[in-house]
Amino acid sequence: MIALLSLASGCVDGDPDRIGSPQGGDPQDDGVWVVPDDSPDAGGGSPDMGLGDALVGEPEPGEPEPGGPEPGGPEPGEPEPGEPEPGEPDAPGPGALPPGSRCACDADCADQGGQAGVCVTGICMIRASDPCASQGSAAECPDGLRCWPIRNQGNAPVCWPDCEAFACEGTCDGDGSCAPGEAMNCDAACGELCTGDGTDRPCGADNPSGYCDEGAFCEGGRCTGLCSPEHPAGICGQGFECQNGACVPLEGCGTWECDLGQACDDIVPVPGVLDPQDPAAVAAGYYIDTRREYAYLRRDLVMLLQWSTCQMRERFPEIGPLGLADLTQADGRIPGSDVGNTRHPSGTHDGSDLDLAYYQTDGLSDAQIICGDGSDDNPNGTRGRYNDGEFCTTEQNIVDIEQQVFFMALMAQHPGWRIVGIDVTLADDVEEEVARLRSSGVISPVVRDRLQSLGYGRAGGWQFHHHHIHVSYFD
Numbered sequence: 001m002i003a004l005l006s007l008a009s010g011c012v013d014g015d016p017d018r019i020g021s022p023q024g025g026d027p028q029d030d031g032v033w034v035v036p037d038d039s040p041d042a043g044g045g046s047p048d049m050g051l052g053d054a055l056v057g058e059p060e061p062g063e064p065e066p067g068g069p070e071p072g073g074p075e076p077g078e079p080e081p082g083e084p085e086p087g088e089p090d091a092p093g094p095g096a097l098p099p100g101s102r103c104a105c106d107a108d109c110a111d112q113g114g115q116a117g118v119c120v121t122g123i124c125m126i127r128a129s130d131p132c133a134s135q136g137s138a139a140e141c142p143d144g145l146r147c148w149p150i151r152n153q154g155n156a157p158v159c160w161p162d163c164e165a166f167a168c169e170g171t172c173d174g175d176g177s178c179a180p181g182e183a184m185n186c187d188a189a190c191g192e193l194c195t196g197d198g199t200d201r202p203c204g205a206d207n208p209s210g211y212c213d214e215g216a217f218c219e220g221g222r223c224t225g226l227c228s229p230e231h232p233a234g235i236c237g238q239g240f241e242c243q244n245g246a247c248v249p250l251e252g253c254g255t256w257e258c259d260l261g262q263a264c265d266d267i268v269p270v271p272g273v274l275d276p277q278d279p280a281a282v283a284a285g286y287y288i289d290t291r292r293e294y295a296y297l298r299r300d301l302v303m304l305l306q307w308s309t310c311q312m313r314e315r316f317p318e319i320g321p322l323g324l325a326d327l328t329q330a331d332g333r334i335p336g337s338d339v340g341n342t343r344h345p346s347g348t349h350d351g352s353d354l355d356l357a358y359y360q361t362d363g364l365s366d367a368q369i370i371c372g373d374g375s376d377d378n379p380n381g382t383r384g385r386y387n388d389g390e391f392c393t394t395e396q397n398i399v400d401i402e403q404q405v406f407f408m409a410l411m412a413q414h415p416g417w418r419i420v421g422i423d424v425t426l427a428d429d430v431e432e433e434v435a436r437l438r439s440s441g442v443i444s445p446v447v448r449d450r451l452q453s454l455g456y457g458r459a460g461g462w463q464f465h466h467h468h469i470h471v472s473y474f475d
């Protein structure tokens, strides 16, 4: 009971014992359940070496994920007559939207009575035939609209639709006119009386910076969602296909290299399922072994992770999915920040750190203590049979070192590789396997060098990596 309680609190709190990281290491980590935290640090860091060589095979997929879209448009506030924006009258709009409609560009708005439509701060209006004879004058406007100049746009005279005459997608002001809502605007690039930059109108071929529904992002003028149950036709990385809301490898594993420019640095949700038995988890080669809220990551690293787990399946066909422990939150803050109780040391888990389970010999690669026969389940800081609450106390463990190191070599293809934190008792095993892979030509010298950047032991602040590894990349 006590153990269970403390276990639970360990997880949640995550921070039972974390010692900072002294010098070289970086702290990190976390905890999933049993656990912990990691601590990595930079200390010894690994430079990045040039690119290198690849490991084995071919890459596969990763998939991008969606960024954050932006929600729909603005909402109505209230307008005031007279102060929209101006423009000068001119060309008629070929659009189809009647006065009072929401618009993004002048071209969206229909002409009325031979006078040109114009988008005023997000609402279709009509250009007046002459300067307004008086506030609210009807003489310069088609039926159902009245004239007011738009002060901050050079007093451009515009015919405002009467709410009684037209359906209003803005807000009705005190004069009974349909005015733009407070948050409304339209794109200055295509609307003379607009001041927006395009982010307040929908994503489109002519507006690559527009918004999309939640869960999707505007890419190349098209709203694209990450493949998920909500976006069953969403996007996956190269080499993957969205099937029933999950990314499934087509053939090969695509590539880990992100070519989306700055979007590669976006923090995105890692697609995936929570159940390791789910066929989608088996297909992907991983499952989410933490709260979904803590499974966000930099897009390029999502691609790398997906490519790596796909490669693992190719190399070890019978392999089970790998558990993903804490990564980062959607806002790029340390998991637990959302509830005011961070689970990892500061400076970590901001989108470029991954806590991952070890590949294990017991049939389930989840975030569990791997020391001894794998039966320990004590919380951090409390001694178990095969661990002292921080490190394994025996060389025996349930890590499949061949799979584990091969996986790390895949993850080390990324030139931003910094360090991987592991349990102190595994360092020699990892080093031996790295040397073996190098001598057999499986990994390149570059990857071999990267894998020499190992974090372990108390001196580096790497306690609590007896249940997961902590992989860190440079920002």
Ligand SMILES: [Zn+2]
Pocket (backbone or CB within 6 Å): 028, 029, 030, 037, 038, 039, 344, 348, 349, 353, 354, 355, 469, 470, 471
């Ligand atoms: Zn960590």
